[in-house]
Amino acid sequence: MPKLTFEATLMEKFIEILANKEEITQRALDILLVKIKDALQSRDQFTIALAGGSTPKPLYEALAQQALPWDKIHVFWGDERYVRSDHPDSNQRMARQAWLDQVNFPPTHLHPMPTAANDPKVDAETYNRELEQFFHLNAGEFPVFDVVLLGMGDDAHTASLFPHTEALTVQDRLITVGNKDGQPRITFTVPLINHARCVMFLVTGANKQEPLAQVFASEADAIAYPSRLIQPVGELWWLLDAAAGANLT
């Protein structure tokens, strides 16, 4: 297992089992609204990295109904499928349709992962540089996102950090190339996620019960269950529906 940058003891961890997707959406929205308010009281901007897949879509739709200071919010993506931005599998496309294109975001506040270079390594490096410039990083530094939203697949992958792939071991950069069954993805690295002030997993469905049991087990192989690697320096939230959390006590 790769060495983690932080002591897990610094983290505050909250696990909530809620009745269904609607309750998860409402809870996630409530937490996010507090995080946005708190961040904007002490800083002049709020930074969030979005999850893809299907689970966060209702949250994005709920965010589209809020009156928020969009000109103070910067949106990034925690991972992206290596497809064009208008492809049905694009994580960017889903978030734009559900939320970002429905409200008045300054275009420069949306920071999608590039996928057009025809070489995922080049696009990963371009996004790495975009983050370094946006957060004014010196060499070797990691930015601190206010919130990183994550999902978890039924193989316990999160972002595009898939079991038994090289991406899990990358410690010296912000962005790398993930690998889903031979298909490239662009993804945040484990240390980038773990520097966040708040990481929030949204997980639903009975097919997530078994992987969750391994993620929460006192001992298990993190290379086989990558979500175990997420041990942020800040808060860690797991919002589960009853089906996903059925076997957890």
Ligand SMILES: O=C1O[C@H](COP(=O)(O)O)[C@@H](O)[C@H](O)[C@H]1O
């Ligand atoms: O492929 C992906 O899958 C995970 C989990 O998706 P879900 O639909 O089961 O919630 C997602 O978090 C990730 O961003 C996405 O690219």
